[in-house]
Amino acid sequence: MSEGSESDDRSSGRRWITLIATLVLITLGVGYATFAALYIANRTLTSPDAVLNAGRAPGTVTVTFIPQAIDPERENIRGVLKVTVDPPSTPQGVTVRLYPFLDVSEVVVPADTATVELDATLATEGEVRSYPFDDYTALVSISAFAGTDATTPVPVQGGVLPIDGLTGWNINASADLDPAPDVIKESVDVRRSLTTSVTTMILAGLVAALGLLALFLAWSVTVGRKRILFSEATWLAATIFSVISVRNFMPGAPPIGAYIDTLIVIPVILALFFSMAVLVVMWLARRDADTDDAETGTEVEDNDDDAERDDT
Numbered sequence: 395m396s397e398g399s400e401s402d403d404r405s406s407g408r409r410w411i412t413l414i415a416t417l418v419l420i421t422l423g424v425g426y427a428t429f430a431a432l433y434i435a436n437r438t439l440t441s442p443d444a445v446l447n448a449g450r451a452p453g454t455v456t457v458t459f460i461p462q463a464i465d466p467e468r469e470n471i472r473g474v475l476k477v478t479v480d481p482p483s484t485p486q487g488v489t490v491r492l493y494p495f496l497d498v499s500e501v502v503v504p505a506d507t508a509t510v511e512l513d514a515t516l517a518t519e520g521e522v523r524s525y526p527f528d529d530y531t532a533l534v535s536i537s538a539f540a541g542t543d544a545t546t547p548v549p550v551q552g553g554v555l556p557i558d559g560l561t562g563w564n565i566n567a568s569a570d571l572d573p574a575p576d577v578i579k580e581s582v583d584v585r586r587s588l589t590t591s592v593t594t595m596i597l598a599g600l601v602a603a604l605g606l607l608a609l610f611l612a613w614s615v616t617v618g619r620k621r622i623l624f625s626e627a628t629w630l631a632a633t634i635f636s637v638i639s640v641r642n643f644m645p646g647a648p649p650i651g652a653y654i655d656t657l658i659v660i661p662v663i664l665a666l667f668f669s670m671a672v673l674v675v676m677w678l679a680r681r682d683a684d685t686d687d688a689e690t691g692t693e694v695e696d697n698d699d700d701a702e703r704d705d706t
Contacts, residue, residue, distance in 0.1 A: 488548060496516075536553065
């Protein structure tokens with residue numbers, strides 16, 4: 395093959411590399427812009443006070459639960475429960491019964507009292523192991539009664555406030571299709587936001603790619619396609635701790651034991667350990683002369699290439 399043909403092949407190869415690198419950069423830029431748009435779209439649009447003060451009917455008891463924090467490990471939602479009587483309650487007071495709240499099942503509003511606020515925890519059902527696609531549901535029931543024996547139903551309105559702005563979560567509350575004036579029945583659904591799920595899957599994909607690269611590196615060394623360098627084993631050792639850090643950095647990462655740990659994180663860590671062990675064993679099995687040649691092989695090849703270009 396002539397020198398001109400070799401030069402043309404090298405130029406063509408460089409053009410393809412430039413094109414691929416450019417496409418990768420464009421893809422990364424578009425991906426970042428899409429992610430930023432999704433993140434901004436989940437920002438808080440309405441303040442809770444504006445929602446609470448809107449649509450309040452006179453002569454009713456308004457009971458609103460405002461979520462403030464979600465605990466997926468314990469499967470509950472912590473927040474503030476606000477009970478408002480308009481006009482102030484009867485001389486006997488008003489009793490509000492709630493379900494399924496863990497720390498409060500009944501709230502008594504004394505006579506001539508307009509508002510009562512207290513902390514409350516709403517119990518939900520879900521599975522944190524399915525992170526980042528875990529969701530939690532609850533069937534909420536709220537009713538109000540007047541009288542000394544708390545048996546006279548009172549019209550009630552309100553429910554769980556589907557507030558925006560809780561980091562990493564979306565809350566939806568759907569009322570009963572056939573509501574009664576003296577009881578509130580709502581189905582509450584809480585799930586991870588789209589940005590959280592996308593971010594987690596991107597990080598998990600990168601972690602999985604590291605595991606595959608480590609196995610391919612060990613295979614290349616074993617079959618003799620690549621020289622053995624002890625620095626590569628050092629890189630694998632450092633990567634193990636990087637994987638653990640990335641796992642803990644995932645937004646809202648649950649305790650160890652989620653499906654993402656069983657299917658991705660732990661297998662990748664095992665692959666890194668295995669690959670590092672293979673490289674160390676292969677390095678130790680080589681003679682010192684072979685190891686020295688491997689360490690200096692790259693430098694010798696570089697010098698040969700320089701000499702060839704000078705001759706040309």
